[in-house]
Amino acid sequence: MENAISPFQKNPELKKSLWEDLINCKVIEKVGEQKAQKYFNDLELWLCQAPHFTTVRVNTLETTTLQAKEDLREILDKQISSGERTDKFTVDIHPHVPDLLIVSSASDNEAVHPWRRELIVGALCGVAVLRGADVYAPGVMGAPLNLIQGEKVSVFADVNGMCKRGLTKVFTGDKVFVGNGISVMSRQDIFNVSSPSGLAVRIVKRICPSPSLNGIMEERLFLQNLPSVVCCHVLNPQPGDWVLDMCAAPGGKTTHLAVLMKNKGTIVALDKSKYKIQRLSENIQRQKFSNVFTFACDSSKALECGKTGFDAYITKKTGGVPKLPFPPELFDCILLDAPCSALGQRPQFTNSMSTKELCSFPSLQKKLFKTAVSLLKKTGKLVYSTCTLTIAENERLVSWALDTFPSLALEKQEPHLGYQGLIGGGLSEEQRLKLQRFGISPQDGFENSVERDTIGFFIAKFCKCDV
Numbered sequence: 393m394e395n396a397i398s399p400f401q402k403n404p405e406l407k408k409s410l411w412e413d414l415i416n417c418k419v420i421e422k423v424g425e426q427k428a429q430k431y432f433n434d435l436e437l438w439l440c441q442a443p444h445f446t447t448v449r450v451n452t453l454e455t456t457t458l459q460a461k462e463d464l465r466e467i468l469d470k471q472i473s474s475g476e477r478t479d480k481f482t483v484d485i486h487p488h489v490p491d492l493l494i495v496s497s498a499s500d501n502e503a504v505h506p507w508r509r510e511l512i513v514g515a516l517c518g519v520a521v522l523r524g525a526d527v528y529a530p531g532v533m534g535a536p537l538n539l540i541q542g543e544k545v546s547v548f549a550d551v552n553g554m555c556k557r558g559l560t561k562v563f564t565g566d567k568v569f570v571g572n573g574i575s576v577m578s579r580q581d582i583f584n585v586s587s588p589s590g591l592a593v594r595i596v597k598r599i600c601p602s603p604s605l606n607g608i609m610e611e612r613l614f615l616q617n618l619p620s621v622v623c624c625h626v627l628n629p630q631p632g633d634w635v636l637d638m639c640a641a642p643g644g645k646t647t648h649l650a651v652l653m654k655n656k657g658t659i660v661a662l663d664k665s666k667y668k669i670q671r672l673s674e675n676i677q678r679q680k681f682s683n684v685f686t687f688a689c690d691s692s693k694a695l696e697c698g699k700t701g702f703d704a705y706i707t708k709k710t711g712g713v714p715k716l717p718f719p720p721e722l723f724d725c726i727l728l729d730a731p732c733s734a735l736g737q738r739p740q741f742t743n744s745m746s747t748k749e750l751c752s753f754p755s756l757q758k759k760l761f762k763t764a765v766s767l768l769k770k771t772g773k774l775v776y777s778t779c780t781l782t783i784a785e786n787e788r789l790v791s792w793a794l795d796t797f798p799s800l801a802l803e804k805q806e807p808h809l810g811y812q813g814l815i816g817g818g819l820s821e822e823q824r825l826k827l828q829r830f831g832i833s834p835q836d837g838f839e840n841s842v843e844r845d846t847i848g849f850f851i852a853k854f855c856k857c858d859v
């Protein structure tokens with residue numbers, strides 16, 4: 393399995409569920425059976441591959457996008473001239489997203505052949521390598537006996553988690569070649585300690601063109617997938633607004649919202665995970681955002697029924713500092729970047745999710761959505777997003793929301809860089825045109841552009857009518 397061809401190879405149940413969700417009779421009616429089958433095959437292959445473009449958001453409170461572009465290009469050029477890396481990259485400003493840089497390969501796309509000595513890393517580490525990371529000691533599962541510092545190694549990802557830590561022999565389980573690198577640690581440094589840490593292998597050449605941006609311009613640049621950046625622009629919060637980020641961790645979108653609001657107004661960032669919120673709070677403090685308040689809580693329980701509105705809450709209860717729970721109709725803007733089946737993430741070597749788990753998401757999403765609608769002010773904006781592919785968690789969820797909450801209407805999105813919503817989720821053509829999907833489309837297939845060669849993502853924007 394040196395080249396993965398589908399993340400569902402070992403999970404036919406999940407494949408069947410995804411097929412039944414995406415390839416409904418309306419899709420077949422529209423594009424034909426052959427094209428539908430080709431779309432699904434392409435989709436499986438596309439999911440195994442890393443995007444060919446890397447997108448980086450600029451913190452425009454710290455620098456201009458143009459300055460960041462020049463500085464990043466200089467750093468990437470230096471990596472080549474010093475011999476640290478071999479791949480060349482160009483840096484461009486996205487024509488429709490003013491705070492986004494696109495880093496794309498300027499090297500020939502020649503095949504990379506594995507060097508002789510093999511190092512095995514875990515699947516997650518392998519994915520990180522394909523997205524531009526080096527190999528850190530905790531990710532290493534197997535290394536050649538007598539590996540010393542400065543050796544050339546080929547890095548393979550153990551796709552099914554079968555390699556025992558400390559393996560000395562050649563690993564014969566399913567593995568995917570991800571790139572070549574130079575060992576920075578010996579085998580002993582990696583395995584003969586109780587909690588290994590630090591850089592183990594510096595990657596010199598990957599099988600896909602991802603730049604290595606680790607530790608570069610950390611306060612000014614953030615590695616973020618294009619749709620995640622688009623998502624916050626679509627919500628478009630204004631300085632002074634009260635904004636709720638209901639599922640905030642690890643916080644890529646929270647910090648973007650803070651930048652868009654120029655550090656003015658109030659952002660309440662919630663996440664169920666205490667550990668993740670702790671890390672998000674540290675990140676917020678390090679970046680000196682003064683308008684973000686974080687809470688570890690189940691967002692579906694963030695509503696306190698009682699007196700409606702902002703004035704009662706601020707004057708009577710808090711004196712301006714947000715405190716849980718919140719009264720109805722408090723927030724100008726809400727982002728519900730919902731927990732989802734994450735089937736749009738790329739690359740995926742293998743996916744072991746059960747059908748039961750896949751089917752569990754819509755009810756959780758509906759619960760969170762219900763709370764979001766209650767907490768949203770009249771005329772307020774709500775963005776619902778997921779990084780998954782299923783119609784059940786996307787178009788059908790939107791259709792349910794429009795049926796359940798007559799005060800909600802779909803809004804046009806700006807910018808709109810993806811393709812429209814899919815058929816078969818109970819929405820009209822006019823409604824689907826207001827939605828935004830990223831990834832491969834059943835009608836157009838795969839296009840080699842920064843808007844298509846990204847992760848699978850879905851965005852819907854609602855306005856709460858003043859009725």
Ligand SMILES: C[S@@+](CC[C@H](N)C(=O)[O-])C[C@H]1O[C@@H](n2cnc3c(N)ncnc32)[C@H](O)[C@@H]1O
Nearest residue numbers: 639640641642643644645663664690691729731
């Ligand atoms: C898709 S991730 C959010 C990513 C985040 N918005 C970002 O851009 O960095 C979903 C998050 O929802 C959180 N989550 C799951 N159930 C939740 C709940 N009931 N209440 C609040 N957060 C929840 C998870 O811990 C996870 O961090």
